Amino acid sequence: MSTRQDLPRDIRLMNFTSGALVWVFLLGAFLVAGNWFLRQPLWAIRSVQVEGSLQHVSATALRGEALPRLQGNWFTVNLAAAQKVFDQVPWVRRAVVQRVWPLSLLVTLESQKPLASWSEGTTTAGLVNTDGELFEANLGEVQDMGLPRFAGPTGSEQRVSQMYATLTQDFAPMKWKISALELGTEGNWRVQIDGGPSLDLGSDADAQAFRQRLQRFLALAQGVQTHYGRRIESADLRYSNGFAVRLQGVDAPGVQPGTTMKKQQGMATGAR
Structure with missing residues (x-):
């Protein structure tokens, strides 16, 4: 009975390469499918919770000004970029943005004094x-x-x-x-x-x-x-x-x- 070791070296190398290509293909397909799945409207950000001092800006005005400028959904939104969006709202000195399940963002604000x-x-x-x-x-x-x-x-x-x-x-x-x-x-x-x-x-x-x-x-x-x-x-x-x-x-x-x-x-x- 022949074993894997009995096969010629070039055949073993060909089999290894073929197996590796199959795994690379499967992994790529998985990543593409996962990326497609995570970008579906199903994962759109549904709400923004605002905490902190809001003396000169209301939570409603904050959402209305910042939300249209956010890019991506709950999974794909860049939190650093989102923070910059909120930082640019008048009377906001610093903002910290976090993901909160289900499909929400928590924005903690430090207002300008x-x-x-x-x-x-x-x-x-x-x-x-x-x-x-x-x-x-x-x-x-x-x-x-x-x-x-x-x-x-x-x-x-x-x-x-x-x-x-x-x-x-x-x-x-x-x-x-x-x-x-x-x-x-x-x-x-x-x-x-x-x-x-x-x-x-x-x-x-x-x-x-x-x-x-x-x-x-x-x-x-x-x-x-x-x-x-x-x-x-x-x-x-x-x-x-x-x-x-x-x-x-x-x-x-x-x-x-x-x-x-x-x-x-x-x-x-x-x-x-």
């Missing part, structure tokens, strides 16, 4: 969120929120947001609320206090000197207002050894730290 409006030059470019990121939205939706106005060169949103957080703490003892903060092209900072003075803070290239100038002004500002019985209208803090202020109705340049204030010809000056 607006911190301020953002301008570049004379153009309002959008809003800045609490993470210092620029995003687009209908500005009419935030008119009643009393957001401050930020301005600065392109790409400086996070830097301006960080300065806003620092100055907010600095101004807290004065009960000053920032209504506008601008970073100039030359690196100078300008602040407008809501119902209060406008401040030219100068550059923060030397962080220590910048802090010293600001703290010196804040330490003396209330005393200046009390002494002259007038509110500060504006102040220039760019001087290394003092600051200049304009009181309501009175110009007051040259205020020096650590000196006694006196009124002289309508000017507030440091006694020398």
Whole structure:
């Protein structure tokens, strides 16, 4: 009785090749059939569940805007591409998309939290969120929120947001609320206090000197207002050894730290 090993080598090789081709054909046919089966309308996405904060966008509007842009069915939809679709919906900062049986998608949203409006030059470019990121939205939706106005060169949103957080703490003892903060092209900072003075803070290239100038002004500002019985209208803090202020109705340049204030010809000056 002959065995497989008794067959000539070329016959054995031919049999192996034939068997391999049969398996390749069957596997290919299985894959084609499976791909065809998974692409049938039977597996179309039937619902989208939305979770997370939806302060500025409704679940209905979200589905209406994003669903027509999804490609594929429950099996074939690209979750990364779907996530990008939801990320592009206004007021959505980040979306996570998951498949949920039966034939549903679960979308978990993180909404944008607006911190301020953002301008570049004379153009309002959008809003800045609490993470210092620029995003687009209908500005009419935030008119009643009393957001401050930020301005600065392109790409400086996070830097301006960080300065806003620092100055907010600095101004807290004065009960000053920032209504506008601008970073100039030359690196100078300008602040407008809501119902209060406008401040030219100068550059923060030397962080220590910048802090010293600001703290010196804040330490003396209330005393200046009390002494002259007038509110500060504006102040220039760019001087290394003092600051200049304009009181309501009175110009007051040259205020020096650590000196006694006196009124002289309508000017507030440091006694020398």
